[in-house]
Amino acid sequence: MIRVLVAKPGLDGHDRGAKVIARALRDGGMEVVYTGLHQTPEQIVDAALQEDVDVLALSILSGAHPTLVPRIMELVKQNHMDDMLVLLGGIIPDDDVEPMLQTGVARVFGPGTDTKDIVDYIREHVRDHD
Amino acid sequence: MTDVDSLAQGIQHQQKRAIARGLSWIERDQQLGKDLVRTLFPLAGHAHVIGITGAPGVGKSTLVNRLALALRSQGQRIGILAVDPSSPFSGGAILGDRIRMQDSVMDEGVFMRSLATRGHLGGLSRATFGAVTLLDAAGFDSVLIETVGAGQSEVEVMQLAHSTVVVQAPGLGDDIQAIKAGILEIGQIFVVNKADHEGADHTVRAIRGMLTLGLEHLDWFPPILKTVAERDEGTDAVIRALQDHRAYLQESGQWARMRADQTTHIIELAVRDWAEEALRAARSDANWDKWHEDVLTGRRDAAHVATEVVRRRLAWD
Numbered sequence: 001m002i003r004v005l006v007a008k009p010g011l012d013g014h015d016r017g018a019k020v021i022a023r024a025l026r027d028g029g030m031e032v033v034y035t036g037l038h039q040t041p042e043q044i045v046d047a048a049l050q051e052d053v054d055v056l057a058l059s060i061l062s063g064a065h066p067t068l069v070p071r072i073m074e075l076v077k078q079n080h081m082d083d084m085l086v087l088l089g090g091i092i093p094d095d096d097v098e099p100m101l102q103t104g105v106a107r108v109f110g111p112g113t114d115t116k117d118i119v120d121y122i123r124e125h126v127r128d129h130d
Numbered sequence: 131m132t133d134v135d136s137l138a139q140g141i142q143h144q145q146k147r148a149i150a151r152g153l154s155w156i157e158r159d160q161q162l163g164k165d166l167v168r169t170l171f172p173l174a175g176h177a178h179v180i181g182i183t184g185a186p187g188v189g190k191s192t193l194v195n196r197l198a199l200a201l202r203s204q205g206q207r208i209g210i211l212a213v214d215p216s217s218p219f220s221g222g223a224i225l226g227d228r229i230r231m232q233d234s235v236m237d238e239g240v241f242m243r244s245l246a247t248r249g250h251l252g253g254l255s256r257a258t259f260g261a262v263t264l265l266d267a268a269g270f271d272s273v274l275i276e277t278v279g280a281g282q283s284e285v286e287v288m289q290l291a292h293s294t295v296v297v298q299a300p301g302l303g304d305d306i307q308a309i310k311a312g313i314l315e316i317g318q319i320f321v322v323n324k325a326d327h328e329g330a331d332h333t334v335r336a337i338r339g340m341l342t343l344g345l346e347h348l349d350w351f352p353p354i355l356k357t358v359a360e361r362d363e364g365t366d367a368v369i370r371a372l373q374d375h376r377a378y379l380q381e382s383g384q385w386a387r388m389r390a391d392q393t394t395h396i397i398e399l400a401v402r403d404w405a406e407e408a409l410r411a412a413r414s415d416a417n418w419d420k421w422h423e424d425v426l427t428g429r430r431d432a433a434h435v436a437t438e439v440v441r442r443r444l445a446w447d
Binding site: 001003022023025026027028029030031032033034035036043046047049050051052079080081129 | 146147149150151153154157158216217219220221222223224225226228229232235236241242243244246248
């Protein structure tokens with residue numbers, strides 16, 4: 001069973017996209033922990049640690065990814081959670097994709113991504129334990 | 131030191147990562163998880179295990195959040211297990227209980243894990259017994275189990291919890307709903323949440339009416355308490371009732387009896403695991419086809435073959 005945490009860091013108040021992803025992953029046979037809006041990096045990484053998820057899927061629409069994502073990745077490393085796959089979605093300008101990947105994010109999914117592609121990507125990159 | 135021993139040690143030292151990993155092993159229901167539960171079992175038996183059950187939407191998660199914070203303020207360390215249903219179609223699940231537990235799960239003294247039922251009926255997941263044992267062994271003073279939104283048959287929590295809190299809300303059904311057997315018979319504490327809504331007193335009366343029908347002879351009569359968990363009203367009374375119930379269980383000897391029942395349960399589990407393993411080994415044994423043939427033709431009966439399977443397994447062990 002693949003476990004995923006879908007998290008919304010920062011202050012933007014829109015979680016329609018995150019909910020669509022959560023539902024698509026559930027329909028893809030995954031267990032999805034959803035933590036709601038306005039999460040701090042500390043809250044997100046702590047939840048990922050306690051829930052022992054295989055994948056952390058971040059949704060950021062506010063433009064705050066250049067500060068939020070490096071902080072999250074720093075906490076991930078501090079907690080030795082390097083075996084967790086981190087994905088980023090939302091509104092990420094093209095020029096920002098490479099710097100995001102540099103922090104350790106495995107893949108950035110932009111607006112209009114087919115949810116099936118995300119499900120397939122996770123299946124290909126996470127070992128199912130069962 | 132084996133993997134199981136070193137993880138068990140991390141769990142005893144209350145390392146979050148070890149606790150989280152251990153819970154994953156137990157959820158996967160594989161050998162490592164079973165070995166871990168058996169290793170941790172003797173260290174458990176101290177935590178007050180509290181079940182929170184009730185229909186969907188009555189406010190179970192919000193109440194769990196309040197109870198966890200109140201117990202924290204007494205200096206307790208709290209483990210929370212929240213169970214949500216798996217989809218019967220995809221096998222996936224959305225586990226959303228953290229949303230309403232933001233305040234408590236931020237606290238360093240609270241560890242919270244979401245569990246999916248993974249096809250198990252009864253309101254819990256198959257892993258819940260092992261998960262409770264792990265959190266208990268990790269030294270959490272109270273373990274709160276929130277069941278799936280339960281109807282009338284999700285009563286399994288009463289076998290695991292020392293104290294079961296049945297949560298209701300006004301306006302969810304007429305008196306007939308309250309009188310129905312099942313969920314109302316398992317509560318040691320009743321909570322009417324959303325008590326600021328119309329009809330709360332009516333719901334309290336309906337529950338009281340049902341309880342006085344058959345429980346007069348009991349030495350613990352379940353209190354019926356009103357709360358507004360959203361505004362943290364009535365939480366203290368629930369905490370007091372839980373403490374009273376714990377004291378009652380200890381004085382009456384029921385606390386010790388439940389521990390004895392769990393010991394029986396874990397021995398049964400171990401026997402069943404061993405038998406399943408023996409069967410698995412037999413099926414890949416070179417003699418399997420011959421045994422099959424023997425039983426099919428009546429040369430030997432199935433019990434005779436079973437004896438041989440067990441004997442071979444014992445020799446192997």
